[in-house]
Each structure stands twice: as structure tokens, then as C-alpha cells.
Amino acid sequence: MKGSRTKGTTTIEVGANGVALITLIHPPVNSLSSDVLNSLRDSYEQALRRDDVKAIVITGAKGKFSGGADISSFEKVQEGTVNEPTPDFKFSEVLGDTLEAAKKPSVAAIDGLALGGGLEVAMACHARISTPTARLGLPELQLGLIPGFGGTQRLPRLVGIAKALEMMLTSKTVNGEEAHDLGLVDAVVSPNELVSAACQWALDILECRRPWIASLYKTEKLDSLGEAREIFKFARAQAQKQAPNLIHPIVCIDVVEHGIVSGPRAGLYKEFVSFQDLVRSYISKSLVHIFFSQRGTTKVPGITDLGLVPRQVKKVAVLGGGLMGSGIATALILSNYPVILKEVNDQFMQAGIGRVRANLQSRVKKGKMTQDKFEKTLSLLKGSLDYESFIDVDMVIEAVIENVSLKQQIFSDLEKYCPPHCILASNTSTIDLNLIGKQTKSQDRIIGAHFFSPAHVMPLLEIVRTKQTSPQVIVDLMDVGKKIKKTPIVVGNCTGFAVNRMFFPYTQAAILLVEHGVDLYLIDRVITEFGMPMGPFRLADLVGFGVAIATGMQFVENFAERTYKSLLLPLMQEDKRGGETTRKGFYLYDDRRKAKQDPELRKYIEKARSVSGVAVDPKLARLSEEDIVEMIFFPVVNEACRVFAEGIAVKAADLDIASVMGMGFPPYRGGIMFWADSFGSKYIYSRLEEWSKTYGEFFEPCAFLAERSAKGAPLSSPVEHAKSRL
Numbered sequence: 001m002k003g004s005r006t007k008g009t010t011t012i013e014v015g016a017n018g019v020a021l022i023t024l025i026h027p028p029v030n031s032l033s034s035d036v037l038n039s040l041r042d043s044y045e046q047a048l049r050r051d052d053v054k055a056i057v058i059t060g061a062k063g064k065f066s067g068g069a070d071i072s073s074f075e076k077v078q079e080g081t082v083n084e085p086t087p088d089f090k091f092s093e094v095l096g097d098t099l100e101a102a103k104k105p106s107v108a109a110i111d112g113l114a115l116g117g118g119l120e121v122a123m124a125c126h127a128r129i130s131t132p133t134a135r136l137g138l139p140e141l142q143l144g145l146i147p148g149f150g151g152t153q154r155l156p157r158l159v160g161i162a163k164a165l166e167m168m169l170t171s172k173t174v175n176g177e178e179a180h181d182l183g184l185v186d187a188v189v190s191p192n193e194l195v196s197a198a199c200q201w202a203l204d205i206l207e208c209r210r211p212w213i214a215s216l217y218k219t220e221k222l223d224s225l226g227e228a229r230e231i232f233k234f235a236r237a238q239a240q241k242q243a244p245n246l247i248h249p250i251v252c253i254d255v256v257e258h259g260i261v262s263g264p265r266a267g268l269y270k271e272f273v274s275f276q277d278l279v280r281s282y283i284s285k286s287l288v289h290i291f292f293s294q295r296g297t298t299k300v301p302g303i304t305d306l307g308l309v310p311r312q313v314k315k316v317a318v319l320g321g322g323l324m325g326s327g328i329a330t331a332l333i334l335s336n337y338p339v340i341l342k343e344v345n346d347q348f349m350q351a352g353i354g355r356v357r358a359n360l361q362s363r364v365k366k367g368k369m370t371q372d373k374f375e376k377t378l379s380l381l382k383g384s385l386d387y388e389s390f391i392d393v394d395m396v397i398e399a400v401i402e403n404v405s406l407k408q409q410i411f412s413d414l415e416k417y418c419p420p421h422c423i424l425a426s427n428t429s430t431i432d433l434n435l436i437g438k439q440t441k442s443q444d445r446i447i448g449a450h451f452f453s454p455a456h457v458m459p460l461l462e463i464v465r466t467k468q469t470s471p472q473v474i475v476d477l478m479d480v481g482k483k484i485k486k487t488p489i490v491v492g493n494c495t496g497f498a499v500n501r502m503f504f505p506y507t508q509a510a511i512l513l514v515e516h517g518v519d520l521y522l523i524d525r526v527i528t529e530f531g532m533p534m535g536p537f538r539l540a541d542l543v544g545f546g547v548a549i550a551t552g553m554q555f556v557e558n559f560a561e562r563t564y565k566s567l568l569l570p571l572m573q574e575d576k577r578g579g580e581t582t583r584k585g586f587y588l589y590d591d592r593r594k595a596k597q598d599p600e601l602r603k604y605i606e607k608a609r610s611v612s613g614v615a616v617d618p619k620l621a622r623l624s625e626e627d628i629v630e631m632i633f634f635p636v637v638n639e640a641c642r643v644f645a646e647g648i649a650v651k652a653a654d655l656d657i658a659s660v661m662g663m664g665f666p667p668y669r670g671g672i673m674f675w676a677d678s679f680g681s682k683y684i685y686s687r688l689e690e691w692s693k694t695y696g697e698f699f700e701p702c703a704f705l706a707e708r709s710a711k712g713a714p715l716s717s718p719v720e721h722a723k724s725r726l
């Protein structure tokens, strides 16, 4: 069973002071499985029955209150194994009728996490005591859900409507101190005082020295109805603007509002009904899939199951202080790794250090970092112009321009100057690692560490292994990845690896459509409305045509048969239109980087069209929005299938994560393979085949897709005989 190694339980221990301590136990995060919930109800009823119990404290084992409802139980509902609302989802009644309405007071003692259902249990208690570092929140919306154990009603009554909506809509947690300021917890104490302070608080409630509060009926934090309506109106407008494709944030606001207007019991009922609908929605199914897939990336068969312990990486060198190198250095020093930044001359080195400084300064400006922490963090970075200081580094990450012979030279040098255990990583985004390491004898410690720009912000780290890379080196890099808060996906070696192989047809398909008559700006709009952060043309402007063309060349060389050859980008570049940095690309940019459409583009498109020998296709010129989405993304699915079939990715779910975190594919569509399976392999195959007949090999469905389509099989089911590169 995913995410829940045991079914969990609770224990009850009655002290001489007459307080029953109920402990939630379900490693690793004390999630609330059916067994935990049933056991909690039984322990609670026992405490209420026993004459020697005067008051109750609920806490979680091993310094964690609870990570919330057991998410794996949602999967069963989503797979259709469970149809009716299960007792789990009716637990809201138990919290209201048994805990909150009890004749004995209860206090939650919170350390570590109190998330989702965990916080909802705590809010049904009559008071909450937490440690300063505890994290409290209702992150259910991240899963396409709303709180289902009364959180939509109790949180607004404890912290006010606006703050409650903010916490739920952003899924952000607050720490114990902040929770105290908000009124969500009643006192903050150190972890070793937690249980005794909570027991004392419960006795104080009993003896009327502290208030006995049922959160559900608290009113003093609630705004007047008129003010509340304004808050709801504003929240709806914001939610609509930020996530127009998502319905559950609006449902959440509706449910909170219903409770304010019609009373908390009516609110609880609406919460229950809405939760039942949402848990079965495609969006929740997709987001739950993403939740488990993201955690699944750290489990790589044949590598993470070998019992290898990651070696400690104490010092890292980064080669190249450009955009990528400085971003990588920033990510490393932010996680306390001392870093040497090597450049070829002083001017470049100072520029690189300047970029790192600017990255950190922007955190200070946003209030995410103190000036003192800024100084300390920056002091971890040292510039260097030679390899002398590489004598004691444990890992090098090369991030110079995409030039094969330059990289080959660098890796030969690294072999000479770095200690023999040192991990030699390259941040190349496309070049085959075997080529890069060709002139060395260190193939076992050469690995790809492909970051995404800006490297200190983007969450994905594509770890590329060749057939020679040792499992130890992979485990070491995965560990560094985790420490710098990246989600690693381990992939095999090939041109473009997983993410860029999927990106390539995305841009290519867009160019093909434009040359055949589809409006360029319409494509960007449709793709943005689909949920991508920006359309393919706006993205090309952001990346810059220089990089786009250089990367494209790698694909032309390696996958010529399925490359759509167009001169659109080179023609524009010839005219000094190189993307955002030149202020002109597919869009025109003003001082504030605001993009404006440019009617002049027509002349480049017409020229590119005539060079390609392509005529406007009236059918494509009238393409529906659905068709635009399919013609752009099915070629991406096709490439993802190849990547999967070749064993470059071991699990389809890794490609889902790669697409979401590397390409910006909307997580609420579950990732590229998950989304593709919602159409079915037969449909995708038939569409690609139809287009390939008219528009050429670019669309030709791959053998894997043909095979899955013939069997009517899902694209994400495991590949049995893949010639795995892992």
C-alpha cells in the first residue's frame, strides 16, 4: 500500500493526574488511515467512559502530530474500488459529536506536522499547544480537494475568514509561533515540555482556569456578513485569475461562505458533500497521482535498493558563472555547501559572483532572507581562476556553454586536478555524456546534473547516468539533490535526456503549425489556457534563439528523420531578433519586459514558409482549440513514449514529474503520460498517423505507441522488455 507501511493505531495512557494521553501512531507521518481513525475514536470513547480520566490530550508519535488523512485511501475511491462515502470520510461527525461535544476537555499537543486532517483533529480539541517549529496547515487543495474533517468551518472561526482562506487556497503552512499569533494555537512551548504543558492546560480547562472552547461555534474572529461577502468576492476573483481551470478553490470558498451565512452545521454538511464530489474528480485523481509520483522518483530499481549510503559531499566546485552556473552555485550555498566558482578570467568571475549575489539579494528584498543570513550564505562562495583549489572538492558541476570539445577538455583537466573520489557532473542539457567523458578514464564517476533555469528556483534535477556511472555516484548526487530541495529524476543517457527530448517536439509542432497557417499568437494563447506557464513562442523568446537553435542542432543531428526543418528562427535571428534579451523575438518587449504582439512577424513566417516549400493549409488555418492542443502535445507524448520504451525513463510516472517540473505541464492534468492515458493509446495513435500522412514524418507514431494502440493498452503501464539504459 503506497505511503502507508502499517495500518497504524493509537495508544492510550492514563496518568496519575487523570489525563488520558492518546498518541497517533502510523509511521512515517502518522497519517490518518481508517485504522488510525477507528482506533482514535475507540480510545477517545474509552477515555470518556473511564472514571479515572478527567481530561484528554491527543498527540502524535515520534515528534509528528499528523500529516493528515491517508492519501492512499483516496486512490481507492478514485480507482472506483470504493463507491460509497467510507466511514473515513464521515469522521467529521466523530470529531464534532464525540471530541468537540465531549463532557471532558481535550487539548492537542502538536510537534512536527499538523497538516490537513491532522490539524482538523487538533482544531476539534478545546485548545492547542504547539512547539515553535511545528508546521500547521490545510494543504488539501494541493490534492484537488478541500478540507473534509471540518477544517473549512473551524479554521475561519479560529483565525478569521481572510487568513483561513489564504491558508487553504495557497496550501501554505504556518509555524507554531505564527499559529500562536493567529490564534490557531493557544500556547507555544519547547518539545520536551509539550505533553506536560498540554496535560496541565486540559486540567486548567476542567477547573475553569482556561476557557473551554468549541472552535465550531466560536464567533469573535468572524467578520460582519457584509465584510465577509467582500472577502469572498475578492477571493473568488483571485482564484479565478490564478487558476482559471480549477474548480476546487471556488468550491472551497463556497463551502466556507455557506458556513458563515447558514451556520457551521450547514457548512459541515456542504463540506462533506463537496468533498465526496471532489475526491472523485479528474483533477484530484491527477494531483494525487503527482503526489505519489513525486515521492516515487527517489526509488530507482537497481540503485536505491542496493543499500548504499550516500557519501558526504563537503565541498563543491561549479565551472562557469553564467546564468546556469550562478544559479547552481546559489542553490548549493543556500543549503550550506561551500562552493568554488571557477571562471576563465576575473571579469567573468566577478560577473558570476555578482549574479549569485543578486539571486540572494532578491530573497532579502522579498523578506525571505535576513541581511545577516545573506552575508553568511555569500561567504560560502569563493571565486577561482584555476584548478589549484580543486584538490579537496567532493563534487564538480560543469556548467559552461554547450560545446563538446570544450567540455571534453574540461573533463580531462578535472580528472587531473580533482581527488579520485570526486563526482564529475555536467549540467549539459542535451549532449551525450559518453562524448563529454570520452577522453577520460573516469567514466564511473561522470554523471549528468541537469538543472533547469533559474537553477536556484526550479524544483527539478535531471540526474543522467551512463552505463558506466557507478550506483554510488548516483546515490550521492540524489542525496545532494534532496539537500538542495530538488526533486531528482534519474534517467538514462542520450541526446536531450528526458525533459529536452519532450520539449523539442513541443516547439517543433508549434512552428510546423505556424508555417501551415495557424496564428502564432493563437497557439500561445491556447497553450497558456491549457495550463502551461506560457506558450511555445513566448518561451522561445525567454530562452533566447541562440540557445534554442544550438539545442535544435543536437536534435537535427541525432533525430533527423523526425525533425521538422524550418528556417523561421534563423531568419529572425539574422535580423537581430533573438528573443527577450534583444527586446525582439516573436513578441516585442518594453522596459518592463511586457510582451506585445508584432504584426511584422508575418514577413518572417511567409519567408520561412516559402523556404520550406509549405503552403497555408485552409484546414489548419481553421483549427479548433482542442486540435491545437492535440497537435502540439501528441508529438510530445510520442517522444515521451520513445523515451520510456528505450528505458531512458524507468517509470512513466517519472516522465509525468519531468513534464510537470521541467516543462511546466499542468500538474492538475497529471503529467504527460497520465494525461495521454485519459485519451487512450488508440486515439493518440490514430491522430498521429492521420497527421503524418498529410504533414510528414514529424508526426509518425513510434513503434511503442503502435504496439500499445494495437493492444488497447495504457501508455503508462510498465515496459517489460525495454532495453533499459539504467
Ligand SMILES: C[C@H](O)CC(=O)SCCNC(=O)CCNC(=O)[C@H](O)C(C)(C)COP(=O)(O)OP(=O)(O)OC[C@H]1O[C@@H](n2cnc3c(N)ncnc32)[C@H](O)[C@@H]1OP(=O)(O)O
Pocket: 002, 003, 004, 028, 029, 031, 032, 067, 068, 069, 070, 071, 072, 113, 115, 116, 117, 118, 120, 139, 140, 142, 143, 146, 147, 148, 149, 151, 292, 295, 296
Ligand atoms: C479529510 C482531510 O481534510 C483530507 C486530508 O487530510 S488530505 C491530506 C493532507 N495532508 C497533506 O497533503 C500532506 C501530504 N504530505 C506532505 O506534504 C509531506 O509528505 C510531509 C510534509 C507530510 C512530509 O514530507 P517529507 O518529510 O519530505 O516526507 P515525504 O517523502 O513527503 O513523505 C514520507 C512518506 O509518507 C507518505 N505520506 C506523507 N503524507 C501522507 C499522507 N497524508 N497520507 C499517506 N501517505 C503520506 C509519503 O507518500 C512518503 O511515503 P514513501 O516513503 O513510501 O514514499
